[in-house]
Amino acid sequence: SGKYQSAIGAFQELLRRGIDRDLEDNCLLWIGVSHFNLNRFERAASSFKQVIDWKGSDKKADALFMLGQTYEQLGNGRQAKTMFEALLKEFPTGELAPAARRKLTALESTK
Numbered sequence: 001s002g003k004y005q006s007a008i009g010a011f012q013e014l015l016r017r018g019i020d021r022d023l024e025d026n027c028l029l030w031i032g033v034s035h036f037n038l039n040r041f042e043r044a045a046s047s048f049k050q051v052i053d054w055k056g057s058d059k060k061a062d063a064l065f066m067l068g069q070t071y072e073q074l075g076n077g078r079q080a081k082t083m084f085e086a087l088l089k090e091f092p093t094g095e096l097a098p099a100a101r102r103k104l105t106a107l108e109s110t111k
Contacts (some may be wrong), residue, residue: 004034025050025057032063036070045070061091065100072103081107 011027011034019027032047048070053065068083084100084107091097 001038005006007031007034012111025054025059028054029063029066032066032070036066036073039073041070041073045074048099061094061096064090066097066102068100072107077107077110 003037008031011031015024015027015065018049028047030048032044032051035044035047045067048063051055051059052059054060064087065081068087070079071077071080071083081104086105087094087100088097088104
């Protein structure tokens with residue numbers, strides 16, 4: 001509903017209080033998405049990187065895609081491409097694969 005700052009606070013509070021370890025990466029992802037939507041791209045990138053590094057995260061594909069988009073917003077097409085390629089390498093048939101391919105095509109056309 002666009003209440004990104006409130007969402008960040010709520011997810012941080014869940015992490016602070018101690019949430020099931022299986023859900024911590026979900027909180028980090030949504031904190032990153034909220035920062036992204038507030039145009040706080042450096043903070044968003046930090047959250048997405050934590051999810052990517054999270055052992056056994058079920059949100060890694062989402063974090064790779066969002067980090068790629070974050071790098072796009074920061075004007076770093078090379079890093080964006082690296083993230084979309086990593087997503088396709090690890091999750092070639094995943095839900096986000098078609099969107100990652102479209103992003104790569106768009107990045108190639110802007111060279």
